[in-house]
Amino acid sequence: xxxxxxxxxxxxxxxxxxxxxxxxxxxxxxxxxxxxxxxxxxxxxxxxxxxxxxxxxxxxxxxxxxxxxxxxxxxxxxxxxxxxxxxxxxxxxxxxxxxxxxxxxxxxxxxxxxxxxxxxxxxxxxxxxxxxxxxxxxxxxxxxxxxxxxxxxxxxxxxxxxxxxxxxxxxxxxxxxxxxxxxxxxxxxxxxxxxxxxxxxxxxxxxxxxxxxxxxxxxxxxxxxxxxxxxxxxxxxxxxxxxxxxxxxxxxxxxxxxxx
Amino acid sequence: xxxxxxxxxxxxxxxxxxxxxxxxxxxxxxxxxxxxxxxxxxxxxxxxxxxxxxxxxxxxxxxxxxxxxxxxxxxxxxxxxxxxxxxxxxxxxxxxxxxxxxxxxxxxxxxxxxxxxxxxxxxxxxxxxxxxxxxxxxxxxxxxxxxxxxxxxxxxxxxxxxxxxxxxxxxxxxxxxxxxxxxxxxxxxxxxxxxxxxxxxxxxxxxxxxxxxxxxxxxxxxxxxxxxxxxxxxxxxxxxxxxxxxxxxxxxxxxxxxxxxxxxxxxxxxxxxxxxxxxxxxxxxxxxxxxxxxxxxxxxxxxxxxxxxxxxxxxxxxxxxxxxxxxxxxxxxxxxxxxxxxxxxxxxxxxxxxxxxxxxxxxxxxxxxxxxxxxxxxxxxxxxxxxxxxxxxxxxxxxxxxxxxxxxxxxxxxxxxxxxxxxxxxxxxxxxxxxxxxxxxxxxxxxxxxxxxxxxxxxxxxxxxxxxxxxxxxxxxxxxxxxx
Numbered sequence: 001x002x003x004x005x006x007x008x009x010x011x012x013x014x015x016x017x018x019x020x021x022x023x024x025x026x027x028x029x030x031x032x033x034x035x036x037x038x039x040x041x042x043x044x045x046x047x048x049x050x051x052x053x054x055x056x057x058x059x060x061x062x063x064x065x066x067x068x069x070x071x072x073x074x075x076x077x078x079x080x081x082x083x084x085x086x087x088x089x090x091x092x093x094x095x096x097x098x099x100x101x102x103x104x105x106x107x108x109x110x111x112x113x114x115x116x117x118x119x120x121x122x123x124x125x126x127x128x129x130x131x132x133x134x135x136x137x138x139x140x141x142x143x144x145x146x147x148x149x150x151x152x153x154x155x156x157x158x159x160x161x162x163x164x165x166x167x168x169x170x171x172x173x174x175x176x177x178x179x180x181x182x183x184x185x186x187x188x189x190x191x192x193x194x195x196x197x198x199x200x201x202x203x204x205x206x207x208x209x210x211x212x213x214x215x216x217x218x219x220x221x222x223x224x225x226x227x228x229x230x231x232x233x234x235x236x237x238x239x240x241x242x243x244x245x246x247x248x249x250x251x252x253x254x255x256x257x258x259x260x
Numbered sequence: 261x262x263x264x265x266x267x268x269x270x271x272x273x274x275x276x277x278x279x280x281x282x283x284x285x286x287x288x289x290x291x292x293x294x295x296x297x298x299x300x301x302x303x304x305x306x307x308x309x310x311x312x313x314x315x316x317x318x319x320x321x322x323x324x325x326x327x328x329x330x331x332x333x334x335x336x337x338x339x340x341x342x343x344x345x346x347x348x349x350x351x352x353x354x355x356x357x358x359x360x361x362x363x364x365x366x367x368x369x370x371x372x373x374x375x376x377x378x379x380x381x382x383x384x385x386x387x388x389x390x391x392x393x394x395x396x397x398x399x400x401x402x403x404x405x406x407x408x409x410x411x412x413x414x415x416x417x418x419x420x421x422x423x424x425x426x427x428x429x430x431x432x433x434x435x436x437x438x439x440x441x442x443x444x445x446x447x448x449x450x451x452x453x454x455x456x457x458x459x460x461x462x463x464x465x466x467x468x469x470x471x472x473x474x475x476x477x478x479x480x481x482x483x484x485x486x487x488x489x490x491x492x493x494x495x496x497x498x499x500x501x502x503x504x505x506x507x508x509x510x511x512x513x514x515x516x517x518x519x520x521x522x523x524x525x526x527x528x529x530x531x532x533x534x535x536x537x538x539x540x541x542x543x544x545x546x547x548x549x550x551x552x553x554x555x556x557x558x559x560x561x562x563x564x565x566x567x568x569x570x571x572x573x574x575x576x577x578x579x580x581x582x583x584x585x586x587x588x589x590x591x592x593x594x595x596x597x598x599x600x601x602x603x604x605x606x607x608x609x610x611x612x613x614x615x616x617x618x619x620x621x622x623x624x625x626x627x628x629x630x631x632x633x634x635x636x637x638x639x640x641x642x643x644x645x646x647x648x649x650x651x652x653x654x655x656x657x658x659x660x661x662x663x664x665x666x667x668x669x670x671x672x673x674x675x676x677x678x679x680x681x682x683x684x685x686x687x688x689x690x691x692x693x694x695x696x697x698x699x700x701x702x703x704x705x706x707x708x709x710x711x712x713x714x715x716x717x718x719x720x721x722x723x724x725x726x727x728x729x730x731x732x733x734x735x736x737x738x739x740x741x742x743x744x
Contacts (some may be wrong), residue, residue: 023484034543036443041534043541046278068541084441086478215533215542218439218480219505219664220449221525225516232516237665251516254617258518259543 002082004062005058010140012067015074016050021085022057022151024049030115031093031209031241035217037084038072040213045069046121046214046236048112049088050141061112062140089217090240093207095119102174102204103149104130104167104195106187110141111137112209113186120184128153128174132167132187136160167191168198175202182207185244189256193249200245209245210235213258226252263307271375272302273596279597286530286537286568287453290594291355294378296336298396299385303332305369305709306377313366314379319714320353320422322346322493324363328382340390343383347466348425350453351391352447353382355456358588372517373598391463399470408433409727412495413482414667417445418709419700420503421468422716428471430724435495438472439480442532445503447533447709450524452561454568455591458531482670487696496730497723500682501716504701505664509657510553514611519545523554523562523658530565547654551622553608554658556587557708560592563600570624571654574600579607579627579640605629607640609647611655621651663702671696681705688722689715 006018024034033048051060067076073082074093093116101120105113111133121127129149133139134157146152154162155170163170167187174180175198183206185195192208199206212224212235227248233239271354275292282288294302314324323342330339343350359365359380359662367376409432413420416438423435442448444461456601466473481502490498507522529535533586535544536662550566552559555578566574576595578585581604585592596602606624614620626646633639663680675683675692682698689697700716703705 023479027484027486039541041537041540043533072541084478086439086441086480086484088483089480190701215525216440216449217529218666220507220508221528222507222522223525225509227516232511234506251617255516255518257616258545 001025002085004076004078004080004082007076007078010139013074014138014140015063015065015113017063017076018058019059019061019075019082019085020057021059024087025052025057025059026054026086028052028088029092030095030119030134031090031112032088033090033112033217033240034061034085034087035089035214036061036073036074036082038069038082039082042072042083042213043069044084044217046089046211046217048209048211050111050114051144054170060111062108064108086217091238093119093241095123095230097124100126100128100179101182101184101185102128102130102171102180105131105185106132106167106191107134107138108188109191109209110145110212113184114141114144116184116186117145118148119236122207126150128180130154130155130167130170130174131162132170132191133157134158168194169249171195173199175199175204175213183244184201184208189249192244193253194248196244196247196249207241208247209240210242210247210252210253211240213256226255265370265625266305266307267372269301269305269375270683271305272298272378272381274378274381276594279599282372282454283567283598285454287457289457289649293388294381294385296385297385299331299382300334301380302378303328304474306332307357307368309368313368314363314377317362317364317366319362319710319718320346322363322383324379327386328377328379331382331386336386336389339386339392344390344467345385346717347713348422348468348716349447349709350383350457351460351464352385352418353710353713354380354382354387355460358708359385360589362710391460394463394467394470397574398466401469402472404428404433404472405431409521410493410495411497411499411727412437412481412490413499413501415439415445415501415503415700415702416443416475417501417503417700417712417721418447418497419503419712419716421464422713423499423501423616423699423720424473424716425468425471426720426723428468428473428718430720430722434473435476437476437481437485439478439502439705440532441477443477444476449528450558450561451533452527452565454564455561455737480666482667485669496727497697499716499719500667500696500698500702501700501712502664502667502702504661504706505666507657508660510608510659512608512610514613514619515657517611517619518617519547519614519653520611520655520657521545523552523558523656524661526562526656527565528556530569536569544569545654547652549575549652550656551575551577551608551650551652552655552656552658555580555587555604555661556658556660557587557591559656559658560587560595562658564598566654566656567598567600575603575650575652576600577603577606577608577622577624579605581605581629581639584637587741603650605640606648608655609643612649619652619655621649622655623647623649661701661704661706668671679705687718687720688726689719690722690726695726
């Protein structure tokens with residue numbers, strides 16, 4: 001069960017895994033995540049499902065090495081197995097025909113963005129995708145998002161690829177040049193915070209997907225709580241997607257440092 | 261032996277681990293269990309009343325004199341067999357049931373101004389004997405008879421396990437689906453090792469496997485498989501025992517600071533994930549001064565865990581007085597022995613953080629008792645202007661849970677209360693959806709292990725009767741709204 005069928009290095013620290021999980025592959029929708037455990041004694045960590053193949057019975061996970069558990073997962077090879085994969089969890093993305101959608105992702109956040117880009121395009125939207133990374137080799141999934149995007153804008157902090165600048169620079173240019181009906185942002189919390197600030201200024205509805213600390217992922221522990229619109233919400237069951245303009249990102253950033 | 265002689269025997273005392281020793285160990289069980297000799301003598305105290313009231317006090321209706329008299333005779337295997345007839349988890353019940361409020365509260369000895377028979381200790385003794393026996397001579401998992409009717413259970417906590425045991429005994433092919441990576445629900449993630457070792461829970465689960473129950477981990481009914489999927493897979497009934505999900509918070513300022521967490525999170529990290537043990541990756545915050553908000557059993561489990569995890573001061577902050585605490589007396593007593601402080605008649609109003617967002621203090625409002633409220637207990641009323649600040653660096657909020665929304669929100673036509681609990685017929689435990697039964701905290705919103713087990717038993721009887729009736733009436737009884 002949960003055997004790794006394929007592995008690809010997107011960069012030194014970012015790995016794509018194709019994992020056997022037939023039931024989840026069948027029932028998942030864009031926006032859903034899974035809880036993964038690697039090894040007896042392993043942590044339960046949430047990972048967004050980047051893609052799925054219901055026929056083959058596989059899901060795609062993109063994992064960045066940041067801590068103990070993600071390092072263990074990234075060290076797995078085809079033929080190895082994850083100890084536990086449970087899901088799909090969270091609320092699926094609300095996909096509708098809204099007009100023009102800017103999907104902007106930073107770093108490994110592009111992975112969870114991929115199914116949303118696909119679904120937004122399939123719903124008949126004009127999709128402009130903004131991919132951002134620190135440097136060229138950290139830009140991931142460009143080829144996969146391209147067929148589902150009317151335009152792909154790549155931003156790098158150091159200008160080594162695409163345009164030099166932050167994700168917000170790329171998004172702002174699009175908002176200035178054409179009418180944008182919705183922005184979807186997924187990436188590091190600090191990136192989403194600044195995207196939210198920008199789009200609030202322009203009055204563009206913005207959806208973000210939050211990657212908080214979780215234990216069970218089913219609503220039981222409350223580790224993932226965030227303040228949205230002044231109310232405490234649980235990312236695992238109420239989210240992971242929220243109105244970015246209502247999210248208290250400063251509190252979320254603080255809580256992400258709970259175990260640092 | 262005359263009744264007078266029986267009554268002259270003093271009630272057995274449960275041997276306990278020394279408080280100083282046990283707070284130094286995360287896992288050592290506090291109650292050590294009574295010896296064979298003690299058990300036989302204690303069993304002799306039982307008057308074997310013609311109309312035993314203890315049985316009426318038991319939510320699962322265990323034949324209490326029946327098992328106790330077998331202990332007195334020294335037939336421990338038979339004692340355990342009697343327990344098994346009505347309880348899927350006797351070794352669990354013998355440890356965590358509030359016997360003093362149930363079976364033991366109805367014991368004839370109360371009328372004679374004597375201590376009741378130690379039914380709980382005896383249950384634990386018989387069940388532990390059977391566990392040892394099963395360990396020596398393990399019974400391999402059994403498959404149900406070919407053609408047995410398939411039924412499903414969502415959740416492997418006490419309600420689900422009790423239902424599964426009863427249905428397997430009735431000859432059904434039972435599959436229990438569990439969302440977590442371990443079987444046992446709250447018995448594993450919630451109740452600490454020092455009160456209920458996980459090994460005990462595992463033994464009970466092996467006994468259920470030996471009785472023909474199948475367990476599937478990592479599977480969330482409503483998510484991984486839908487209720488509709490289960491119907492297509494041939495399951496003719498579903499018992500939803502998904503438990504209490506969302507922890508409640510109080511909504512006071514600072515509650516989302518680092519170091520403030522729910523008892524569910526704290527206990528799950530420590531009990532289920534083994535946080536802080538070698539070879540376990542899950543971290544947990546520890547504190548020198550831990551405040552636990554609440555007065556229930558979960559609050560006691562949390563505060564005693566905090567002591568074991570190294571808190572120098574571990575304080576219960578409770579808004580009513582000790583008399584109103586819902587926790588078992590034994591738990592309160594054990595907590596006190598372990599150096600837990602009790603700040604009763606105080607209620608948190610704010611948490612204060614340091615520059616890193618870590619909780620450093622809490623402000624508590626002094627309370628006094630007013631008129632009785634809906635629960636019949638005197639309600640706490642704020643004493644105007646009396647607010648104090650106490651330094652804390654770990655806060656565990658243990659003020660209750662709300663039902664888990666995953667299943668209630670996913671089944672069309674399912675009648676759900678305003679609180680989010682599944683509404684069921686009190687006798688059969690059947691919901692508004694034909695073939696879907698429910699029990700435990702998803703129906704009660706937060707109760708005890710034994711009440712959940714009682715629900716499981718009633719639901720098993722209800723579902724078995726419904727399926728039998730369906731057989732009689734042919735397939736015409738099922739409709740589109742049915743999981744059966």
